[in-house]
Amino acid sequence: MTIRRDQTAGLVLDAQLHLLDRQVLDRDGVPVSTVDDVEVGGIRPGEPVDPAAPPPVITDLLVGTEIATRIFGGRPPASRRMPISWRLVSDVGTVVRLGVAGDSLDAGWVERWVSEHIIARIPGGRHDPE
């Protein structure tokens, strides 16, 4: 079978290479989480694909709880997923940058909880290194 060459305009992202496991930073450069999976809208499992329909698009980046199931299989319940809407993404490079402050996202609750309840109890954990 003949292999054809593509000429694609726009930024090409291969999900495994360019999205999964990338660190997510908020608009101030503060780490929020890492990309553990991606929600793709517009695919109906088991139903024929309508060639006239618009192509599926990334709707959310899923962070926080997906890494274990990517390794060991299965999936966490939908209620445990922490989505970050694609509309909040401002750039995809070596890291994924958001256009909003991390404090406004639920995705960072684990980091906030750890920071407030564990790191803060460590001597020196409440201020920057001197």
Next chain:
Amino acid sequence: MILSDLIGAQVADAEGTHVGTVVDVRFVIDGNPGQLLADARLAGLLVSPHGRSSTWGYERSGATGPWPIAQWLRWLHRGLFLVHWEDVSMVDVGRVALRAGYERHDAALGPRTSDG
């Protein structure tokens, strides 16, 4: 549908013949402008006739080192091709069907304009 349901899916042509495994999903950011970044549309699926997963992308890039790993992964994913979304007839968890007369496209990545 989440990406984990697509990656690793077995791909069959219109006659039901197994042609490979989905090892990655290609998106292109050229859609309708959003609040910050345009939509990332699903452009196609990367199908490997021999390998079952691809996380480093040697077979899609010009990377050559470390030489033994690059050579092994290129051999493992020999015949890797991109099938456009328009050539996909059905997607289910762990299973993808292609349309009759689907075309295989070169999976090579071009130079990136971003820093990734």
